[in-house]
Amino acid sequence: MPPPPVAWTPVALAADLQPGAAAGVVVDGAEVAIWRDTAGTPHAWEDRCPHRGMKLSFGFVRGERLACLYHGWEYDGGGQCRYIPAHPDLDVPASICVNRYSAADAAGLLWVASGTGSGDLPDPGDPLSPLRSLFIDAPLGEVLNRLAADGLPGLGPVVESAEDGPLLNFDQAGHRFVVGRHPTGPSGTALHILLKGEVSAEARAAMIPATAELRRLAEAGR
């Protein structure tokens, strides 16, 4: 399986991965398990258990470790296998280790990169209000062109839009939208959408139908 890109890619809203939770994400075709230990530290690993290849994202967090769903092997934050339930007294060999990537929280997003990551993570700056992650079965380029030109459908004209590395910023309906761009594959896109400043929950909830409409239009190619 290919590793994720060396450049940082946003893969989730930071708030959507809670301490003690694990989830699977696909980054440019690479399957990555993301998880937070109970202290909240994020981890990103190859989504494949060294034992029999089960997806580690199906596993569960036990304190500082991720346990595989299949046979319960437990891996510590360094990716090192520390416990094998079938052989509880075994001193696990150091060679049993998960392939690790880099994971970081920045600007309300959770970021993943191969190696130590290239490029700078965005500066948090002003407070941000999360809107949602939106998964669309259409290529990233097409989705971004549509978003930069028209923003969210039905919310009026886009005043200004600018790409800022892995982020797309645009102004619409009196709000500044900050969108993390996440290609899942050649024909799949995830957008992780936030708003600058404190935006009320009611105002954000009212935007959800527009995001669904964006997904529908992008997938219809219209």
Next chain:
Amino acid sequence: MTRPVLWNYDLDDASYTVRLMASLAGVDVDLRAVDVYPGAEHHSPGYLARHPLGRVPLLEDGVVQLRQVPAMLTHLARTGPRGTGFLPADPVGTAAVEDWLAFAFRDWLALSAARSASIFGDGVDLDPLRAAAIAALRVAEDRLVAQSLLGSGFVAGSAASVADIALFPGFALSRDSNIDHDAFPALRNWARRIRALEGFVTMPGIPDYH
């Protein structure tokens, strides 16, 4: 008092939905195993006399005999010591719960159909079933995104209701039909909240994390 009797098949998702609701509501039920596979006991004359439609589950509670899952869920919520929270009392809350309960037993059944075809179906065209399942998942995801923004973790109202319980198995079992949870972060977090409810139980195919 005699306990309700649930005619049940362990691997059936509808039977699991009722076991889950009973456990959450604090109702002890007597389970009677129906040998659906390979025995086809649900088509035997003895079973058909109780349930002419030949399906599992079937819930019998005194004079009450229920063959439809939504009626079983509301009955258990109404009668269980921990059940009342799963049925709101006010008209607005009731309306939302009934709407999402109907969704669970109409549109959401696409998930069950996709799973059955993936596990048992020979030569069934899976693509349309999976497309319908994903369309339903997106409707629930969009709803839960809005609900979470407004401070609720559940599809209707601010607490887990019979509608959430009706929806849970279809999502938790969707990987059986190769539908991953990656694209549904709000559903994923909602499923964690359901798992944390007092009395939560699993079925084969739904791992117990705790």
